[in-house]
Amino acid sequence: MKRVCALALCAVASPAFANTYVVTIEQMRFDPPTLTVHRGDEIVWVNKDLVAHTASSDTQGFDSRSIAAGASWRYRAGTPGRYTYRCIFHPTMHGTLTVQPAR
Numbered sequence: 595m596k597r598v599c600a601l602a603l604c605a606v607a608s609p610a611f612a613n614t615y616v617v618t619i620e621q622m623r624f625d626p627p628t629l630t631v632h633r634g635d636e637i638v639w640v641n642k643d644l645v646a647h648t649a650s651s652d653t654q655g656f657d658s659r660s661i662a663a664g665a666s667w668r669y670r671a672g673t674p675g676r677y678t679y680r681c682i683f684h685p686t687m688h689g690t691l692t693v694q695p696a697r
């Protein structure tokens with residue numbers, strides 16, 4: 595959690611009160627697997643594996659497309675709701691992003 599806070603401080607430029615959260619993809623897992631943010635916050639999925647992954651909402655929420663090994667993908671949380679997501683390459687990889695209304 596410390597690392598997340600440090601990053602949030604670095605990236606908190608805009609908009610006011612928005613935070614940045616990091617989801618690490620490592621060993622075929624999203625870490626943390628569940629995350630709650632507020633509308634306007636940014637989530638960065640960082641792929642530390644040696645293969646490509648995606649963070650693809652099971653509904654129409656968001657889709658990173660392929661995140662190459664060592665790359666990352668940034669998403670600003672929009673419409674509040676609970677979004678389950680997966681890696682389209684590896685069906686065992688699941689995560690949940692909950693977006694609450696803006697602060």
Ligand SMILES: [Cu+2]
Nearest residue numbers: 647681683684
């Ligand atoms: Cu994957």
